[in-house]
Amino acid sequence: MTICQNGQLDCFASTAKEVCNQRDDDCNGKIDDILPLPCPYNGPSNTLGVGACKAGAKFCFNGSLTTCLGEFLPKPKEVCGNQLDDNCNGYLEETCPWAFGFDKASGTLYDNVSGADGYIYAAGSLSNTLTLQGKTYTPTGASDAFIMKLSPTGAIVWFKMLGLSSTQASAYQLSFETKQNKTYLNAELHVYASQPFDLTLGADTFTQRQKLYAAAQIDTNTGTILSGKAIPPPTPITYYTRTVTVQDTSGATYTIGNTNTPITHGTSTYTPRDWDIYVTKTDAQKKPVWLFGMGGRYTDNGFDITLDAHGDVYISGDISGLVSVGNKTIGRVDYRSLFVVKLDGNTGKPLWSTSASGSYFNSIAYGFINVSIHPSGDVIVGGNVHQQLTLQQTSLFNTTRTAFLARLPKP
Secondary structure, three states: OEEEEOOEEEEOOOOOOOOOOOOOOOOOOOOOOOOOEEOOOOOOHHHOOOOOOEOOEEOEEOOEEOOOEOOEOOOOOOOOOOOOOOOOOOOOOOOOOEEEEOOOOOEEEEEEEEOOOOOEEEEEEEOOOEEEOOEEEOOOOOEEEEEEEEOOOOOEEEEEEEOOOOEEEEEEEEEEEEEOOEEEEEEEEEEEEEEEEEEEEOOEEEEEEEEEEEEEEEEOOOOOEEEEEEOOOOOOOOOOOOOEEEEOOOOOEEEEEEEOOOEEEOOEEEOOOOOEEEEEEEOOOOOEEEEEEEOOOOOOEEEEEEEOOOOOEEEEEEEEEEEEEOOEEEEEEEEEEEEEEEEOOOOOOEEEEEEEEEOOOOOEOOOOOEEEEOOOOOEEEEEEEEEEEEEOOEEEEEEEEEEEEEEEOOO
16 A cells, blocks of 8 residues: 655555556565466366376466466376376376396396385395496395385386395395385395304394394385394295295285196196196185196296286296297297286286397296386386397396396386
């Protein structure tokens, strides 16, 4: 407001609302200091505020309001490399593939899992100095257990190692656990030494051990081990007789294994040609539901199994030569290949499959081809490679076995 004082009009504090007119309407000493005015959002309502999607706004410029500016609407497909959720579905750069391998003969990757937030975790053992994404990691002992967290785009968030100068250590079997609305990462640790050792896992210390099998609870934000508890010795990993079982929310179980003799599940029988791969589904009442088998002329190995959000089944492993999966043939003549196959959770019928082989007939290391499903539906596959393997246009090369991890577009 204004008042006549000492022969002139003076401005005093006013309750008038500032408008865009090149005047100081509210007498606060600032002209046209108004916030941008929000505009209606023209995209699907469920995308507003998700990813890069936002409504536009009108701005005050030279005493007039602009048209609506800055609106971001969902794009039909993700744009790779810009670090944005362009299609506004809550997932960053899904369908944008990446891959990397450890340098030298530096490690083995045993497991990977994907969190609900889109971050990826991988675990294994590190036996030599590793340089990865510009940082160097050196094990303390003959081999250290490692666990790492990666962003959805494959950038390392943290990389943690566990080991003593006298030990050999590895990390296996990652899983998530939620307590009081906070999610933790669990990892199975195996530690060996020729002499007794003491090892601290967060709040817990284990003394005078020559072998330690423990479950560690880890803070997903920092990678800090919070606690540990001893677990029974695991069943040894044997190449041909190993089985893995997962369970869905109904209580049904799915098992992957290997066989060189006919296997019967319910009314179905599969007869292998050599060592072949089989998958079974059994319902919560222990009734057989379906049996799936695959294999070629030579030894094939099923290593891992997981379920997606729709209840479909993904399996991974390695195959020799060509193998028929439904109406598709995967693999490569006289070469060893890694594979991932998707099966219908209700029927066991193949829905999708892929494979990769290298420049050397035995490029894929036996076993340890692990798989998880990203919340976006993309496939995360890890394992070990001999010689050269090309995944997602990335060449992974080593003369001895080393680890790799890759994100493949969803089927």
